[in-house]
Amino acid sequence: MLERAIGWIKDNTIPGKGIVITSKREVCYPEVTGYYIPTLLSLGEDKLAHQYARWLVSVQQADGSFGLDGKGYAFDTGQVVRGFVALVEQMPELESPLRRACNWLIEIADAQTGRLQVPSAGGVWKLGSRGEVNEGINLYVLKPLRQAGELLNEPGYIQFVDKSLNYYLENVTLTDFSAANALTHFYAYIQEALVELGCGDVACAGMASAGRYQDSDGAVPAYSDVTWVCSTGQAQLAQVWYRLGENERADAAMRFLEVLQNPSGGFFGSYGRQADYFPDEEISWAVKYAIEAAQLQIASHFNQTVNIYQNEISESDPRVEGVLNYLGDLNGKRVLDAGCGKGRYAAVIKQRYPQADVTALDISEEMLRYVPDGINKVQGGILDMPFGDGQFDAVICIEALEHVVNIENGVKELSRVLAGGGKLMIIDKNKEKLGQLKMPSWEKWFGREELLDMMLSNGLRAQAQFIGHDKVTEPDGLFIAWIGQKEYTISTRDVCSDLKRNNILAGTNEK
Ligand SMILES: C[S@@+](CC[C@H](N)C(=O)[O-])C[C@H]1O[C@@H](n2cnc3c(N)ncnc32)[C@H](O)[C@@H]1O
Incomplete structure (x- = not known):
C-alpha cells in the first residue's frame, strides 16, 4: 500500500x-x-x-x-x-x-x-442538512x-494554547460520534488533536463512541447514520487507535482501508452506496493519513509481536561472524545498529568492544526495552534518523530494511549518517527465495544488484555475498550480506580482493 x-x-x-x-x-x-x-x-x-x-x-x-x-x-x-x-x-x-x-x-x-x-456560517464549513463542521477541529x-512557541521561544503562544484548549474542552462537544455533523474525517481530526495535546482520556471516550459503529469487517461508517465509508476518516481512526494502543480495532480498520486503495495509489473520498464525500475524486488528504496509519501499523506489529523475537544471538551465527569480521576493531568507534530489535547484534558488539560507543535505533518502543544497558537507545525510523551527517564509523542494518517503506531513501539515510571511510553492512533476505517464510504484507526482500546499485549511488564502494544464518553455516541463498565503505579511494575490484584476502566475510561465498 x-x-x-x-x-x-x-x-x-x-x-x-x-x-x-x-x-x-x-x-x-x-x-x-x-x-x-x-x-x-x-x-x-x-x-x-x-x-x-x-x-x-x-x-x-x-x-x-x-x-x-x-x-x-x-x-x-x-x-x-x-x-x-x-x-x-x-x-x-x-x-x-x-x-x-x-x-x-x-x-x-x-x-x-x-x-x-x-468561517462564517454557510461558508466553507457547511454540511447541508447536517449543519456545519464541528469547530472542535480547530483543536x-x-x-x-505550542511547538512553535517552544521553538521560537514565545511563551505567549504556549499560554494561548493552554487557554484555547480549555475553551474547547469546556464548551464544545468533542466525543459524540452520533452527532449529525460527525463525519469520521472531521471527528478524527478532533480525536488526534486531543491525543497530541495530551488529552488521551478524552480521546479514548471519543474513540469508544466511534468504535460502537465499527463493523466486523473493520469499516466505520462515514456518519453514524449511513453505511458508506469516508476513506480519510477510516485511516485517521486507525491512526488514533494505534496511538491509543487499541491495536485490534486499528488493525481491523486497516484491513478494510487497504482494499479501498485504487490502482493509482490514491483513494476516492468515499466508498459505498450513496457515498457523498468526494465519491469520484481521489483526495490528497486521504493518502497522507493512509501513509501515517500504515507506518503506525508496522510499529504496532513489532510492539505486539515482541515476544517472538530472540533476545540474544550466538557469536557463532554466521551473520554475527560476518559483522564482526567486516567491521574489525570497533573500540573507540561510533557504531549504529539501525532497526536493532532487542539489540542482540549491538550487545555482541558492545561485549566484544567495550570502548565502542554503540547506539541502537528502532521504531518499536517495546523492542527497545530489551536493549541492554551501556548501549544508547533511540526510538525512531530509519527513514528519518535523528543523527547528523557522518555521525557513525560503522552502521549495521539487519533484517530491518525489509520493513522500511521506501528502500531507496532507507539506503540513502544509512549512508548519510556514515562518516567518510565508515563501513555499512546490511543483511537481509534474498528476493529469489520469496515464499520460503511467512511474512507481513509490507515486507520486501531484495535482489543482490538492487541494493548494490543503491549503495553505489550513495557513494559507497559495495559488494554483496550470500551469508549463512542461525545454524546454517554454509550459505543457502536465503540471506545476503551487502557491505560497503564510504569514500573508499581505491577501486571496487581492489576492495573485493582486499576483502577476500583478509577473509573478512567468514561463512560467506560469492554468488
Ligand atoms: C526482524 S526485526 C530485526 C531486529 C534486529 N536487527 C535483529 O536482527 O535482531 C526487525 C526490526 O526492524 C524494526 N523496524 C521496522 N521498520 C523500521 C523502521 N522504519 N525504522 C526503524 N526500525 C524499524 C522493527 O521494529 C524490528 O525491531
Missing part, C-alpha cells in the same frame, strides 16, 4: 509547488501541503518537503494567514504552521513566515477565551502552535 501511496503523492504534486486538492481539482492546497510536510520527512522525502515549504512561503497572505480563496482560515493556517514547525530547524528562513502565521492565529482569535476563528491547530 505504502509504495503506491508515495507514488500518488509524486504524481499529484504540481511541479515546484505543493499537493493538489483532488485528482480532478489540480490546484495546490495550502492546508494539505502544510500537513504533508511532517509525513514527507518521515518518509525521507526531504527535498519534496522543502519544495512544499518554499511554495507555501510564496503564497502566504499579507496578514500572515493561509487559505484557498484569498481569505485566511485558522484551520488552514494551523496546518501550514504544522509543516513549518517540522522544518524550521533545517530551513531557518521559515522562522519569519512561521512567526507571522502564529501571530495571525492569535490576533484573530477571541482574546478572552482563546476560541480560534471560525488540530493547537499542538503546532
Whole structure:
C-alpha cells in the first residue's frame, strides 16, 4: 500500500509547488501541503518537503494567514504552521513566515477565551442538512502552535494554547460520534488533536463512541447514520487507535482501508452506496493519513509481536561472524545498529568492544526495552534518523530494511549518517527465495544488484555475498550480506580482493 501511496503523492504534486486538492481539482492546497510536510520527512522525502515549504512561503497572505480563496482560515493556517514547525530547524528562513502565521492565529482569535476563528456560517464549513463542521477541529491547530512557541521561544503562544484548549474542552462537544455533523474525517481530526495535546482520556471516550459503529469487517461508517465509508476518516481512526494502543480495532480498520486503495495509489473520498464525500475524486488528504496509519501499523506489529523475537544471538551465527569480521576493531568507534530489535547484534558488539560507543535505533518502543544497558537507545525510523551527517564509523542494518517503506531513501539515510571511510553492512533476505517464510504484507526482500546499485549511488564502494544464518553455516541463498565503505579511494575490484584476502566475510561465498 505504502509504495503506491508515495507514488500518488509524486504524481499529484504540481511541479515546484505543493499537493493538489483532488485528482480532478489540480490546484495546490495550502492546508494539505502544510500537513504533508511532517509525513514527507518521515518518509525521507526531504527535498519534496522543502519544495512544499518554499511554495507555501510564496503564497502566504499579507496578514500572515493561509487559505484557498484569498481569505485566511485558522484551520488552514494551523496546518501550514504544522509543516513549518517540522522544518524550521533545517530551513531557518521559515522562522519569519512561521512567526507571522502564529501571530495571525492569535490576533484573530477571541482574546478572552482563546476560541480560534471560525468561517462564517454557510461558508466553507457547511454540511447541508447536517449543519456545519464541528469547530472542535480547530483543536488540530493547537499542538503546532505550542511547538512553535517552544521553538521560537514565545511563551505567549504556549499560554494561548493552554487557554484555547480549555475553551474547547469546556464548551464544545468533542466525543459524540452520533452527532449529525460527525463525519469520521472531521471527528478524527478532533480525536488526534486531543491525543497530541495530551488529552488521551478524552480521546479514548471519543474513540469508544466511534468504535460502537465499527463493523466486523473493520469499516466505520462515514456518519453514524449511513453505511458508506469516508476513506480519510477510516485511516485517521486507525491512526488514533494505534496511538491509543487499541491495536485490534486499528488493525481491523486497516484491513478494510487497504482494499479501498485504487490502482493509482490514491483513494476516492468515499466508498459505498450513496457515498457523498468526494465519491469520484481521489483526495490528497486521504493518502497522507493512509501513509501515517500504515507506518503506525508496522510499529504496532513489532510492539505486539515482541515476544517472538530472540533476545540474544550466538557469536557463532554466521551473520554475527560476518559483522564482526567486516567491521574489525570497533573500540573507540561510533557504531549504529539501525532497526536493532532487542539489540542482540549491538550487545555482541558492545561485549566484544567495550570502548565502542554503540547506539541502537528502532521504531518499536517495546523492542527497545530489551536493549541492554551501556548501549544508547533511540526510538525512531530509519527513514528519518535523528543523527547528523557522518555521525557513525560503522552502521549495521539487519533484517530491518525489509520493513522500511521506501528502500531507496532507507539506503540513502544509512549512508548519510556514515562518516567518510565508515563501513555499512546490511543483511537481509534474498528476493529469489520469496515464499520460503511467512511474512507481513509490507515486507520486501531484495535482489543482490538492487541494493548494490543503491549503495553505489550513495557513494559507497559495495559488494554483496550470500551469508549463512542461525545454524546454517554454509550459505543457502536465503540471506545476503551487502557491505560497503564510504569514500573508499581505491577501486571496487581492489576492495573485493582486499576483502577476500583478509577473509573478512567468514561463512560467506560469492554468488
Ligand atoms: C526482524 S526485526 C530485526 C531486529 C534486529 N536487527 C535483529 O536482527 O535482531 C526487525 C526490526 O526492524 C524494526 N523496524 C521496522 N521498520 C523500521 C523502521 N522504519 N525504522 C526503524 N526500525 C524499524 C522493527 O521494529 C524490528 O525491531
